[in-house]
Amino acid sequence: MARMKFVCDSERCIECNGCVTACKNENEVPWGVNRRRVVTLNDGLPGEKSISVACMHCSDAPCMAVCPVQCFYRTDEGVVLHDKDVCIGCGYCSYACPFGAPQFPSQGTFGARGKMDKCTFCAGGPEANGSEAEFEKYGRNRLAEGKLPACAEMCSTKALLAGDGDVVADIFRTRVVHRGTGAEVWGWGTAYGSQQAGTPPTGGTK
Amino acid sequence: MLLTRKSPGTASPRASDASPFVHSLRRGLANALPTMDRRAFLRRSGLGVGVGLAASQLTLIQKAKAADGRPAAIGAGKIEVKRTVCSHCSVGCASDAVVENGVWVRQEPVFDSPINLGAHCAKGAALREHGHGEYRLRYPMKLVNGKYERISWDTALDEITAKLKELTKASGPDAIYWIGSSKHSNEQAYLLRKFVSFFGSNNCDHQARICHSTTVAGVANTWGYGAMTNSYNDMRNAKIAMYIGSNAAEAHPVSMLHMLHAKENGCKMIVVDPRFTRTAAKAHEYVRIRSGSDIAFLFGILHHIFKNGWEDKRYLNDRVYGMEEVRAEVMSKWTPDKVEEACGVNEAQVLKVATMLHEHRPGTVVWCMGQTQHSIGNAIVRASCILQLALGNVGTSGGGTNIFRGHDNVQGATDVGPNPDSLPGYYGLVEGSWKHFAATWGVDFEWIKGRFASPAMMSKPGITVSRWIDGVLEKNELIDQDSNLRGVFYWGHAPNSQTRGLEMKRAMDKLDLLVVVDPYPSATAAMAAMPGRPEDANANRAVYLLPACTQFETSGSVTASNRSIQWREKVIEPLWESRTDHMIMQQFADRLGFGKELSKNYKMQKVKGMDEPVPDDILREINKCCWAVGYSGQSPERLQAHMRNMAAFDVRTLRAKGAVKDKVNGYDISGDYFGLPWPCYGTPELKHPGSPNLYDPSKHVMDGGGNFRANFGVERNGKNLLAEDGSHSLGADITTGYPELDHLLLKKLGWWDELTEAEKPKAEGKNWKTDSSGGMIRVFMKNHGCHPFGNAKARAVVWNFPDAIPQHREPLYGTRPDLVAKYPTHDDKMAFWRLPTLYKTVQQKNIADKIAEKFPYIMTSGRLVEYEGGGEETRSNPWLAELQQEMFIEINPKVAAEKNIRNGERAWVHTPTGAKLNVQALVTERVGPDTVFMPFHFSGRWQGEDLLAYYPKGAAPIVRGEAINTATTYGYDSVTMMQETKTTVCNIEKA
């Protein structure tokens, strides 16, 4: 079984925030916590591009590495989850994450940080699958229902894809092939020295 | 730092990109001013200025609860899945609502839907919040001493009815204005038109007036029906799409699913807009144009097309009348220098666009408010039609004029709902139509006639919603009805989407009766309660708020922009004390004395113990009378079967892929197009499949094919107005042009005896629009493949319009006095939709007062993806409200520098009305230095003051902001009275 992955095709992303509200809806996320956000570069200028960002469920997750109480764990499918009962709200994972995925609701007069909350790939948490307790703490467990994250399933232009990494990559590849462009957005050229799909790479490794 | 080793002289990967707009980030980082993401610039993680949030919203997790506090179990109780359609925009995204124990607990995407394939934008993905309804109007309320107090339904209905009777006795039925809704289902909209007719008035309207009324008039007068000719799905077949005055990425996000798929497969995209919108960000070619100068641009394109001989000559010869006159005008008047002077686009770019359109056919043109909301809106939209006709792009898959409508059912409400100048189905207000409807409604024509103030008022189009305030404020002798307006019903309509807010406040104060029927109090409640000028206050005024249900608390049909009709299932029971609109109409009708007449043909169902007309029966009545527009074949059975079998429809063609028998009612969907897009001619038994692309002669009429409508006569000035020989739909028995079908034509053709014995008496003496048997349509279409509305040419010259050939005219409030001299506006009209309407006087006064110097920026408004319409509904949804917490103004960096306004600071916006708005400044290059932009969805603040105190307690939207229309100005379209919202003027200063 391949890893679970998110891919946001920024050629299709129109910054509609459907993914953001889908997540809020499905997981009843409160005001102030945004598990998923849309980031726009070059806002208002030619070359404007948007991309939807949430937890990337990294294979070597910095949040997991720095957590002082080891509340994180990774499932066999590659989903990074955490245990809110163990979380002490120190915020270190928020510093470590390059995507800003861990969020902390501020409550009370002194802004005491609550438990860390982040995108769960709609896979819930350590509580029993689909139970009331799991929903209250972590939101919906769609994977256990045989579904995929709500954000990707509701994306207005199917820019945001989620699911089996192989399938998602295939879909993205279909689009790149049809388009003839788009792969360079992900830094293919930067990383591997190749140009557009179909043209031979310039120097460097294959 | 790049990781690749680049050999010297190798071009960087980015330089070889096809589109000049797929730029590297270098430009953004190094060259431009540091821009901030619109949403990042607003304080997101906390509370903004306009936000007031209950403390309960800040807890970590909220449980889904029923309105009465019952917690929802997780999958343990009884689960029902109800299929509904999003109630926000006209794309019509289907959504499955999962209901447990009567509580709406989950929302699942409907991947099967051929229209949205499971996709949603922010609003559609947040639909489930309608089941919470935290900030809804919960019970009837009355304004007492400046505060809203709760009253019972019976009290409210009785008091309002008594007041209505008192006012109509004193001043006649025309003294009441009924503002209906584009958010009503087809059944509710139709019922409201019937209700107002029985009340004895044509003074009703809805949001289409201020949205696409100019489109409907302009397009219908060009070739037949005033609606989107193809569909969102069909755009996949286009080789090029030009968006002119449409920001689809924010207004119709899911339509971009189809567009971007097409773009992926080679379709070119051009966006023409004063702003570099989010749609423009996806375009191959972006054209910045001065707001309101579309005709100059379009005719500039046409100039190059004619000059190079790129027009489709055969098409023009066969199917278009009057293009030679247009050609003569375009060639002489719209030379490149004139074009550039008027719209700001240089010749090179105009030629580039023309070449792209020429080389990529079929191509489609998309427009929205950018083209419609001008004093010459009717002319602008016609210029787009003329361009498409010249290219031969109309009546073919991948082409057409794809007009994206606004609200979820503005198309349906326009088709069958409360219009002041027509009856359902666009039947005119003439005696023949009234008799046709009297017969369908089962009432005596003379009785309806007697309800009106006079027979003359029965055939006179009513006042429009854009001018109801003048119906109150204008001098009585200048109004073309007996009395001024004394009572207004805001029935599912916001006030802050109409212009001249300052004067609207005065009009509201002067009324004797103001009733809001809405799921939310709407800005009307706050505007009515806030203090106004003492001299306007009417001591006798009574203001009521009645809680209506949303579309999720009832069933009914809704017409998407592509004319497909979808059926919504009822998701939950009415929340709090709200009642459905059709129940409220019935209850008013009962008290006003025409309750039995209203629902003569409907069964009643019990909802919370009270009678409510069954929506299916109302649709069946629509089927029986709306022949002309093809709303006759979409029976409830067919539509409901479509909704249950969505997966069987192809996404590219919208046609059913095979034979599928519905499991519930056995209906076989084979051959149908999804949603039976109107026109779906004839009776449901005829099984017409619907028309996915209008005017398409490549198909047989029983396959959804067609041709242009014969509505304007047989010949003009010696030229044939009917189609030329050989130009007809596939398989038509008449291979020449022919007029529209009536009993005489049928007899002359020798086909009369193909009618059954039962059909003949009903068809005798009638035409195809009034033949209640549907037999003439059946014989003409099924037996002979001919189109009942005739086969004629489209008109490039519309002689019954103020400008037969579209003329560019400067807006009433503009920044270019030099151009006003060359392109002045119309003459004043004395009795236009019952009111004096000024054009020249206002424009000349503005020149004399040097308005352009005092207010040097073009002020335009538009949409945001998170909110919809007047915005009170969406701004009451915390998931959406969090994303846009501030009303803002987009200012170009050059202007911001001149005014010393920094990004995020507050600014005052002044307009010639004297109003001033306090808004947050967003400095961006999205707008040019001559234009500023504000979204129109905000309300709840008035010239710097928060109106929270004036809303009913607990029922104010979370996010409140200035309404741009508080400050907008006078200006109306010369045919439809559309308001000129897209271009007025303002000045800005730092607050």
Added chain:
Amino acid sequence: MKRAVVMLVALASGAMLLAACSEKPQTNAEGVKHDAVPWSGTGTQANTGTAFTAPGWKVGDKTAWEQQIKTRSNGQNEYTREN
């Protein structure tokens, strides 16, 4: 090994200290949680679903679940919906 011993000692002392204040220990020895696998479904009984479970796969069967996820992911590809 040494590391594990050190950790155990630290934990033990930590637990003793916390026990005195009657607070729940906030660390976990292995750092790996026990969480039910997704294909075991969401029902109250093991390997059953609820009314919310997507139809078309056998709850409890790993391969069936993987196939379901793959199929559903493929549903995001709208190229398959056109003729």
